[in-house]
Amino acid sequence: MGEPTRILCIDDEQNVLRSLTRLFLDDPYEILTAPSAAEGLLILAQSGTVPVVISDYRMPGMNGVEFLGEVRKRWPDTVRIVLSGYADTGAIVSAINEGQIYRFVAKPLNDDELRVTVANALERYELERKYHELAEELRRKNDESTALNRDLERRVAERTGALTTQNRLLTESLGILDNLPMAIVGMDPQGTVFQCNRKGMVCFGSRIGPVIGANRRDVLTEAQNRLVDEVLEKSREAGNGSASAFDGVHQAVLERNPYAADCVILVVHEVSSGG
Numbered sequence: 001m002g003e004p005t006r007i008l009c010i011d012d013e014q015n016v017l018r019s020l021t022r023l024f025l026d027d028p029y030e031i032l033t034a035p036s037a038a039e040g041l042l043i044l045a046q047s048g049t050v051p052v053v054i055s056d057y058r059m060p061g062m063n064g065v066e067f068l069g070e071v072r073k074r075w076p077d078t079v080r081i082v083l084s085g086y087a088d089t090g091a092i093v094s095a096i097n098e099g100q101i102y103r104f105v106a107k108p109l110n111d112d113e114l115r116v117t118v119a120n121a122l123e124r125y126e127l128e129r130k131y132h133e134l135a136e137e138l139r140r141k142n143d144e145s146t147a148l149n150r151d152l153e154r155r156v157a158e159r160t161g162a163l164t165t166q167n168r169l170l171t172e173s174l175g176i177l178d179n180l181p182m183a184i185v186g187m188d189p190q191g192t193v194f195q196c197n198r199k200g201m202v203c204f205g206s207r208i209g210p211v212i213g214a215n216r217r218d219v220l221t222e223a224q225n226r227l228v229d230e231v232l233e234k235s236r237e238a239g240n241g242s243a244s245a246f247d248g249v250h251q252a253v254l255e256r257n258p259y260a261a262d263c264v265i266l267v268v269h270e271v272s273s274g275g
Helices: 014-023 037-046 064-074 086-097 111-179 198-208 222-237
Strands: 005-010 029-034 052-056 079-084 103-106 183-187 193-196 243-246 250-256 264-270
Touching: 005 014, 005 037, 014 029, 014 111, 029 037, 037 052, 037 064, 052 064, 052 111, 064 079, 079 111, 086 103, 103 111, 111 198, 183 198, 193 198, 222 243, 222 250, 222 264
Parallel strands: 005 029, 005 052, 052 079, 079 103
Antiparallel strands: 183 193, 183 264, 243 250, 250 264
């Protein structure tokens, strides 16, 4: 079970305190009483959560408005109610306007009015409590969202950096391939050409047109295709490893592509008959 709903009543007249205790006897409240402002502050410091404080205005030492002002400083969420005669209304209205007091209840007390006032005060306290809980939950969610966004930005930056590096290496690799003196053709297991360097484009493109996307049967010569078939067969016999073949005029070398294991790269060297 949670904490009881505590109400603190402060008055220097014991009969008033007894009357207040009897008034709320049938309500689910724990009524705390104190005969002075000093004792009231001590009880508040020792009693945990006290949603509502009811104080008489005319008390020796510290009057009700001064007492409730101190309560506001130390326990700002507590709802504060002052009891007083009509002669004190000027000072009390001023305190209400300053935000120190939630409600003023005139003496002699009307039991029904006071009970309604306390019920409204507790409702106000509960609404304020829920508001603060929701505000804290929202702040926590915002903090979590900010942390997630920062982590996402970090990951995106890292991934972008990695992709930039990979793209630079790929560009450099393609530049190296384009400057090699032999034709290099990349193809998938079905024989579709997906990569061809500048030498390959010159060797094969002038004969059939676009090379990328074409079938190797259309790109390579009959002798070169026989050589590729021989290399592929040797690769299968070797457990899909690297292989090479030479027909006296052309040399074909098959290397498994580390970035796409099912694709192969064919390097065709044109060897002069006197070499």
